Amino acid sequence: MRKNLIASVAFLLASGTAVLADGASDGKVKIGILNDQSGVYADFGGKSSVEAAQMAVEDFGGKVLDSPIEIVDADHQNKPDIASNIARQWYDTEQVDAIMELTTSSVALAVQAIGKEKKKIDIVTGAATTDLTGKACSPYGFHWAYDTHALAVGTGGALVKQGGDSWFFLTADYAFGYSLEQQTSDFVKANGGNVIGSVRHPLASQDFSSFLLQAQSSGAKVVGLANAGLDTSNAIKQAAEFGITQGGQRLAALLFTLADVHGLGLEAAQGLTLTEGYYWNRDDESRAFGKKFFDRTGKMPNMIHAGTYSAVLQYLKAIQKAGTDDTDAVAKQLHEMPVDDVFGRGGTVGPNGRMIHDMYLLQVKKPDESKEAWDYFDVLATIPGKDAYIDPAKSGCDLVK
Template sequence: MGKKMKQLALAGSMMLCMSAQAQVSDDIVKIGVLTDMAGVTADVTGKGSVVAAQMAVQEFGQTVLGKPIEIVSADHQHKTDLGASIARQWYDTGKVDAIVDIPNSSIALAVQRIAKQSKKIVMFSGAGTTALTNDQCSPYGFHWTYDTYALAHGTASAVVQNGGKDWFIIASDYAFGAQLAKDTTQVVTAGGGKILGTVRHPLNLSDFASFLLQAQTSGAQVVGIANAGNDTITAIKQAGEFGITQSGQSLAAMILMIDDVHSLGLDVAQGTYLTTASYWDMDDKTREWSNKFMQQTGKMPSMLQAGVYGSVLHYLKAIKAAGSDDADQVAAAMRTLPINDVFTHGAKIREDGRVLRDMYLARVKSPAESKYPWDYFTIVQKIPPEQTTMPLSQSTCPMVPAASK
């Protein structure tokens, strides 16, 4: 190639680079972690979710299309109006391109509506309601880590198959708990079991005595705990004080994470089955990433924090592939690219925004089985997405083609 041709090629390359850079709005890609910093789910999201997002940015290389990436964060305090206000301000004037995490289904649904109106990306790791990918789905919304359908079809199915047919459910009284109780009920009855009663409690409850008494007097074989975070920990601890398991009933925590087990201790939590999207001790890569996370947080990552990391990394890959941070182009690229990160391999995004991923049925180890710090889970089996994802034939999402229903 002659000198002139080389100059032309170089000039063309520079123009392409400049064109790509010009496609980043405000000359920055800004991602907001909307989370719970001090409430009932702070241990499994909160500051750890912010660290996870930052680790994704570091892994990606700190810039995308030649522009810097910034992580901002805020505490929604489990107040729907506050969470919605933060999201609107971020999207409208804060130059935030995408919001992630959002533990609390009621807040997540509110943010989904705002993101759709604003034509901005939102990726849910902390929220669990299936409404996010059903009647309230959005072309800009992605349900990343889990939903109540996945938890119910993992944990409840396993308990029913092992003979736990009669259930009493204690659920938190907001969108997540209501949906989790509903999904659990469907799984139990489909497996030939019965629900003898369901009660709902307010968020962040300190005294479960009246609810546990109802569960105890129901005579149910299984007491299903359909709440999250500190509520789960408190309910299980007080169930022990009430002698629930000593009297022959079993506990089934519909969502139980590694931080919850750490707080409870293996003596209390041992033998409990749970469904998880990830575990820090799966292989060398998950251990390496998790040990870096622990250096910054003092603990191992929950599946929700691992999901924040994965969602941010995939979003940045999509911007690079699209050559723009335009939400429509990025959303299309996110649906096209396979999802691969330390914890997730070959997952994909469905028409309704649901991430199709492998889940894992795990059992909490006994103190004797645990050999080193945070060695809490035995992975019983991998569960393919076909078993833990609501079929499109049941979908109420307007984006799902009629032929798929």
């Protein structure tokens, strides 16, 4: 009888383990949104990205594999050490299954390295460096909304074709800025242009006067702003005070989103050329999503918000299809499944984790051309995903055979 009892218990334990393996491992699926919620990129992503993630959960139905879905969030303050501590705590003690958004490239690289170590999925929508799917790629790391190469192809390519063949860069002094400057410089040179010089500024600079004077005295036709958020807005405002555009130079906002234009205002931003992966006023489907988002946040979504919605939704679809939240099984589905939602229409995921989708070259309207609130852009061109992103085979990722 004792032997039979032991055998029965062993069978039940084995059966129980099998059931758990085919569902959510701890009875729930927990997603962390880790980004800047109080600093220079707070409008860029911030709490609105958390709301976008929650929208995706609700649109999916609130459960996956009959298990509840929970969104948690935190502010990493644009500091890799703070982000790393949060990520480790989430993974080690709070049963977080995946981390997403990850504004700031240095933060995203740090958290992706932790995810690789701990076999946890991260999907980056807020950071831009191509290293995430290049030399720092991970079998569990995915890059969703945009990257520096796509921005360089879009904005940089448009201005070179329009005669902007000499450039001077104002560059944010961290990984994102370096990558954006390098990618754009390569593209400018490949198309017959040249880079006269560059200067680096600290993150969250208040005074751009010395940097702008160097750009002005360079005589470059285009001043490339390889920064983002309030840094870009402040640089544009102060450039107007120095009469840079009045003197014949053009400003290229290499990472500038709808939220930034709204904060700056059409009067100051009019005529700027920029690249985004999403525009709320492009068609009926994007307008419907934009209205839902606006009703919850009081603002229209940019590509970071819409990209976060898409990333969360695709992650949940991958769990559903895999029949488990096991990291390897879900990562396999994320690599194989097509992406088809309001953001990533016809998207595919490369072996390096790069989600390849169309980007849009946009120009900021003049104030009298805007027909309604948040109607800020004319769509100049659609950039096919195959042109916007680096071929995975040339990305430098050691996962690509």
